Structure formats: C-alpha cells, structure tokens
Amino acid sequence: MTKKSDDVFCESWLQARQSFVSRIQKLGGTYESIGISSKGPDQGELSIGIGTISLGPHGLTTSGNLLLHISGVHGVEGFAGSAAQLQILDELLKQKNDGLFSDLPARTIVFVHTVNAFGMSWLRRNNSNNVDLNRNAIMPGHGMPSSRAYAEIHGILMDRTFTRITWLLRLLRLLLKRGKNYVMQGLSGGQYESPDGFFLWR
Numbered sequence: 001m002t003k004k005s006d007d008v009f010c011e012s013w014l015q016a017r018q019s020f021v022s023r024i025q026k027l028g029g030t031y032e033s034i035g036i037s038s039k040g041p042d043q044g045e046l047s048i049g050i051g052t053i054s055l056g057p058h059g060l061t062t063s064g065n066l067l068l069h070i071s072g073v074h075g076v077e078g079f080a081g082s083a084a085q086l087q088i089l090d091e092l093l094k095q096k097n098d099g100l101f102s103d104l105p106a107r108t109i110v111f112v113h114t115v116n117a118f119g120m121s122w123l124r125r126n127n128s129n130n131v132d133l134n135r136n137a138i139m140p141g142h143g144m145p146s147s148r149a150y151a152e153i154h155g156i157l158m159d160r161t162f163t164r165i166t167w168l169l170r171l172l173r174l175l176l177k178r179g180k181n182y183v184m185q186g187l188s189g190g191q192y193e194s195p196d197g198f199f200l201w202r
C-alpha cells in the first residue's frame, strides 16, 4: 500500500517531524528545535520542535492572544498528537490558500511537536530516564506525593521470577485485599522510589 503524502498519520518520529516542519514553513511560520541527548533506535538525532505561526493581519509582534499546543508528552502517544497538529496546520494552510488568513483575528499559535521525542521514536511512554513526564508536576511547597500503594504493587509487577499464573494470582490477591481503586491508583498514579518501575517521577 502506498502512503499518501498528505496523510497526517506518520510511521516514524522523523517522518512526523519532517511533515511538521514543512507545514510550518508553508505557513510562513518560524521553526526551531531543542536537541536532546538521547538517540533514536536508528541512532538518529532527536529534538523537541517548536513551530510558531501568526494569524491575522499584523504578524507576531502585535498578536493579542497566544495558544500553546503540545504533543507527545507520553512519547508514543505523539503519533496521535502529531497527527492532530498536522491536521490543524493543514486547515490553516487551506485558509491561507483561500486568502482568508489575514481576516482571522490576531493570534499567535505555538506548536510544540513531540515533547518526549525519545519515547515516540522508541514507541514508549517514558523518556530515556524512564521518567513519565505526565506524572511529574509537583506543586511548590507540596513535596513529593506518597506512592505507598505503588510500593506494594512494585514487588509483584517487577518480579521476573514469577510465572504468569503466579503473577496473576498475586495480583488477584492484592485486588481482593485492597480493592480495585487502590490498585489502579497505585499502578497509574506515579512514583518516585523505583527507577526501574512504572510511571516514575523525578
């Protein structure tokens, strides 16, 4: 099956980035990237891309409102997020080609393309330090949230000596003892203590 060149769903991080940059350029926007130290599976360079475009008659300096649109905080989910950004850019391109661009109210839109480029290129949610960037918001003065429930689950999840049936039985026992909400919260709420565990915060 051949792939249409205007398809917003891309097959790799690089293809998604190239599609993003070319649309930003066609819209007359500015593009810059922030390189990250980790490499992709093919040892290629990775970066966070920032595309800025201005709508309305006056350009960047007088734009009254700013919209920030980000994709790929959860790495692999960047395939969907990038597609959303490419689709929005395609709609704006259509408006521009129809001569409607300068009629739009003054707006600046900053698209951040693939916040976690490493996760997207390696098809995983976390970054190269196993940090889940979407579980990483500590409010000033609040300290680190407790992850007691996770600690209890970690021993079960990460024990590779278990057979699948032992693993399921242990998990089932925990579910019966603590309840579904406790286990779900422990699993998905994030944690600070186990670098090799799930949903690590830093």
Ligand SMILES: [Zn+2]
Binding pocket: 074, 077, 134
């Ligand atoms: Zn997510």
